[in-house]
Amino acid sequence: MRNHCPHAWHQQQHRGRMWAASPAFRRRLFLLRSLSPSPCAALPGNAACSSSPSPSTSIRVNAMSASGPVYEADAEAVVRRITPPLDRARHKGQAGKIAVIGGCREYTGAPYFAAISALKVGADLSHVFCTRDAATVIKSYSPELIVHPILEESYSVSDGERESVSSRILTEVAKWMERFDCIVVGPGLGRDSFLLDCVSNIMRHARQANIPTVVDGDGLFLITNNLSLVEGNLLAILTPNVYEYKRLVQKVLNCEVNEENASEQLTALCQKIGGITIMRKGKADIISDGKTVTQVSTFGSPRRCGGQGDILSGSVAVFASWARHFLLTNEYPTEKSVNPMMLGCIAGSLLLRKAASHAFEKNKRSTVTTDIIELLGKSLEDICPAGH
Numbered sequence: 001m002r003n004h005c006p007h008a009w010h011q012q013q014h015r016g017r018m019w020a021a022s023p024a025f026r027r028r029l030f031l032l033r034s035l036s037p038s039p040c041a042a043l044p045g046n047a048a049c050s051s052s053p054s055p056s057t058s059i060r061v062n063a064m065s066a067s068g069p070v071y072e073a074d075a076e077a078v079v080r081r082i083t084p085p086l087d088r089a090r091h092k093g094q095a096g097k098i099a100v101i102g103g104c105r106e107y108t109g110a111p112y113f114a115a116i117s118a119l120k121v122g123a124d125l126s127h128v129f130c131t132r133d134a135a136t137v138i139k140s141y142s143p144e145l146i147v148h149p150i151l152e153e154s155y156s157v158s159d160g161e162r163e164s165v166s167s168r169i170l171t172e173v174a175k176w177m178e179r180f181d182c183i184v185v186g187p188g189l190g191r192d193s194f195l196l197d198c199v200s201n202i203m204r205h206a207r208q209a210n211i212p213t214v215v216d217g218d219g220l221f222l223i224t225n226n227l228s229l230v231e232g233n234l235l236a237i238l239t240p241n242v243y244e245y246k247r248l249v250q251k252v253l254n255c256e257v258n259e260e261n262a263s264e265q266l267t268a269l270c271q272k273i274g275g276i277t278i279m280r281k282g283k284a285d286i287i288s289d290g291k292t293v294t295q296v297s298t299f300g301s302p303r304r305c306g307g308q309g310d311i312l313s314g315s316v317a318v319f320a321s322w323a324r325h326f327l328l329t330n331e332y333p334t335e336k337s338v339n340p341m342m343l344g345c346i347a348g349s350l351l352l353r354k355a356a357s358h359a360f361e362k363n364k365r366s367t368v369t370t371d372i373i374e375l376l377g378k379s380l381e382d383i384c385p386a387g388h
């Protein structure tokens, strides 16, 4: 998925009024509105709210919202806009190929939740790269997933074998990498040092290949101790929970989490790691790329069963690749306007929350993660009907 017209934006900027009135501009404006504060009056000079905006002033909306209160994203509009139509002409794979790097002896649920959620949201193919112990278990949960039992933990590799095993693992994953629209690193990965070294190599490879990467769970443990893995990678998304965020803030900003200045602190964190996108999960999911900050606070469920973050990471992976594809095929210069990684976070957060809400309505106290996964489809259908 490449932008075939890298200079389109500069050309468009000189088209003046014609451009401002064009459908392409209106689409872009629509997306900016989706990210922009509401109500509009709260931002004087907010180009996204004026009647005859220009492209350059629209971009300022992002910068202006980087400090001060956090505004709610128009998440439904984002979901509607970036979700691709179900087109009979499309072939298998065009709606997305996702890979989850995770799954070890202790954790088989988390990678399954992330990978199956990617399929339920609408990806065509979902892979899991995990350890041998985890693979059979994950396969037995679902025949839909393509499971690669290639990762190794220290206990199964002697010191002398480490180098060759490590390079074999990278070769195996590299064979597939170019095909993926997004990878999710971390759900149920565990913290074995040899395994994490191998996953570091995979992350470097993904970065070289320009593959968007969602980092969650133990992936966050890995990058918190090795920030260069994501530093400056504009295609990286971190999805920390309360505890993971605390560790990141302590390590990167060398201070404690400050709830009073949550948006400024998150913005500073993103900037310090080179403009990557971070979604800080919690009562509201706060999302920033160091320039813009927005939030999704639609009520989900009062049940806090484990695994909801895994659903989120798989869903964000799909939406981020859809958003990227949408912006590229509409010739939006992603580096200058709307950040597809942020759109992916906004959409994923809303969908998880809607599904959690439906699941709770139905199952009340017994709501578990698989109940929520079953309702991802209905939740997307409510916002964006599939048609016939």
Ligand SMILES: NC(=O)C1=CN([C@@H]2O[C@H](COP(=O)(O)OP(=O)(O)OC[C@H]3O[C@@H](n4cnc5c(N)ncnc54)[C@H](OP(=O)(O)O)[C@@H]3O)[C@@H](O)[C@H]2O)[C@@H](O)CC1
Binding pocket: 106, 107, 108, 109, 110, 111, 186, 187, 188, 189, 190, 216, 217, 218, 241, 242, 243, 244, 306, 307, 309, 310
């Ligand atoms: N079914 C499966 O296979 C699942 C597997 N999973 C996988 O497990 C792996 C580890 O992930 P993780 O999130 O459990 O580890 P980590 O960040 O160390 O947190 C544990 C520590 O943080 C604390 N803590 C947590 N939340 C907090 C809060 N809100 N506010 C305050 N404290 C909080 C908590 O404290 P405690 O309550 O236990 O005292 C504890 O000390 C990872 O691979 C993940 O993907 C999960 O995805 C779930 C489903």
Ligand SMILES: Nc1ncnc2c1ncn2[C@@H]1O[C@H](COP(=O)(O)OP(=O)(O)OP(=O)(O)O)[C@@H](O)[C@H]1O
Binding pocket: 217, 240, 241, 242, 281, 282, 283, 284, 285, 300, 301, 304, 305, 306, 307, 308, 309, 310, 311, 312, 349, 352, 353
């Ligand atoms: N206090 C809360 N109130 C409402 N929703 C919440 C709250 N905390 C988290 N969530 C929702 O649950 C989702 C998952 O966040 P959570 O903090 O549970 O992630 P996690 O700890 O990584 O989950 P997992 O158990 O999968 O590892 C978030 O997107 C958020 O929407």
Ligand SMILES: [Mg+2]
Binding pocket: 216, 217, 241, 309, 310
């Ligand atoms: Mg988690």
